[in-house]
Amino acid sequence: MAGKxxxxxxxxxxxxxxxxxAIAIELAKNGASIVLNGRNEQRLQETEQIIRSxxxxxxxxxxxVSDIKASEALIETAIQQFGRLDxxxxxxxxxxxxxxAELNPDVFKKVFESNVYGSVNPTIPAIPYLRKTKGSIVFISSLAGIRGLPGLSAYCSSKMALRAIAESIRLEEKSNGVHVGLIQVGxxxxxxxxxxxxxxxxxKTLKSRDKSNVQTTEQVAIATVKNIRSRKFITTLTGIGKVNKFMQARFPMLVERIILKNLHKFEEKSE
Ligand SMILES: NC(=O)c1ccc[n+]([C@@H]2O[C@H](COP(=O)([O-])OP(=O)(O)OC[C@H]3O[C@@H](n4cnc5c(N)ncnc54)[C@H](OP(=O)(O)O)[C@@H]3O)[C@@H](O)[C@H]2O)c1
Structure with a gap:
């Protein structure tokens, strides 16, 4: 298996x-050995067959990964299997x-357990192994991590937290040669x-999305692998994402006015 x-x-x-x-498939195509993770055994086995081909x-x-001990075991099992982590x-x-105003406060707890603790828990035990290989930690964030959006407070704040965590690790691990990337996915x-x-x-199950209006998972995967290869910090995806980032940094009050005029566009229907 050749590849970067x-x-x-x-x-x-x-x-x-x-x-x-999609990221696992793209990394496998580029020659990496893959450790898959998820909570549903059957779905994992189906994906494992695809990667094995x-x-x-x-x-x-x-x-x-919202469980500390399980995340430590995830890293240790990967090391036992392959002897290294990159x-x-x-x-x-x-x-x-x-x-x-309408949220059950438990929503914040669930979102942070998954998105923030679910990222920090595997990262902490992985760092000693990533120092040895001068490897990469990548956080999958969102355009929703650029500014607070209506109806998405817990999600936006969890993704903003990932940025702060990524910035801290970049400073802490610079001298150890560990790369930290953040992908702002549209x-x-x-x-x-x-x-x-x-x-x-x-x-709640989300309704399927019109594929002509959205990125493919493969596009996100290719951009993520490019981020790792070039050891870049932030990769912002989609044209609208890049415009958002530019406008929010320079004209935040104008962005707020535009969002207020388009509040209806922030509702996504569940089935
Ligand atoms: N889709 C988008 O439009 C979009 C946009 C911006 C950012 N993102 C970000 O991209 C990432 C992936 O999104 P997606 O749309 O691909 O999600 P998805 O289709 O819901 O897939 C989530 C994956 O994570 C696993 N999982 C969920 N909770 C877990 C946990 N606590 N421990 C271990 N595995 C867990 C799921 O499998 P099990 O359920 O079997 O555990 C599944 O494999 C997320 O961070 C999301 O915020 C997505």
Missing amino acids: FQGKVAIITGSSRGIGK IHPHVVSICCD ILVNNVGVSMRGTV ITEIEHNKETIAADGSM
């Missing part, structure tokens, strides 16, 4: 479907819907049965 990441080992959290699965070195570790992609994340195609957290705290 030949001989390297990558863990991708939440890789049994969606964006994480690209690269023979793949294992699945079924665990919940890339950790913190992809696990869940979205939510609802204004702050609206992307979703796999059947993707769930979001409703205002009352229950899980």
Whole structure:
């Protein structure tokens, strides 16, 4: 198996479907040995078969990364299997819907457990191994991490937290040669049965999205692999994402006025 990441080992959290699965496929195509992760054993096994047809070195570790001990075991099992770690992609994340006034406070807890603790828990035990290989930690963030958006307070703030964590690790690990990347992903195609957290705290299945208006998971995966290869910090995806970032940095009050005029566009229907 030839490729830029030949001989390297990558863990991708939440890789049994969606964006994480696409990143695992792209890294495998580039020669990396793959550690898949997710909570559903059957979905993991199906994805493992796909990866195995690209690269023979793949294992699945079924665990919940919002659990500290399970995340430590994830890293240690990967090391036992492959002897090294070069890339950790913190992809696990869940979205939510609802204004702050109507939210069950448990929504914030669930979103932060998944998106923030679910990224920090695997990162801490991975750092000693990534120092040895001068490897990469990548956080999968969102355009929703650029500014607070209506109906998405917990999601936006969790993704903003990832940016601060990424900035801290970059400074702390610079002298150890560890690369830290952050991918600000725009609206992307979703796999059947993707769930979001409703205002009352229950899980709701999202309606499928019109594919002509969204990025493919493969586009996100290619950009993520490019970020790792070039050891870049922030990769912002989609034209609208780049415009958003520019406008928010320079004209935040104008952005607020534009959003207020388009509030209806921030509602996403569940089934
Ligand atoms: N899709 C978009 O439009 C979009 C846009 C911007 C950013 N993003 C970000 O991209 C990332 C992936 O999104 P996606 O749309 O691909 O999500 P998805 O289709 O819901 O897939 C999430 C993956 O993570 C696993 N997972 C969820 N919680 C987990 C946990 N606590 N521990 C271990 N595995 C867990 C899921 O498998 P199990 O359920 O079996 O555990 C699944 O493999 C997220 O961070 C999201 O915020 C997505």
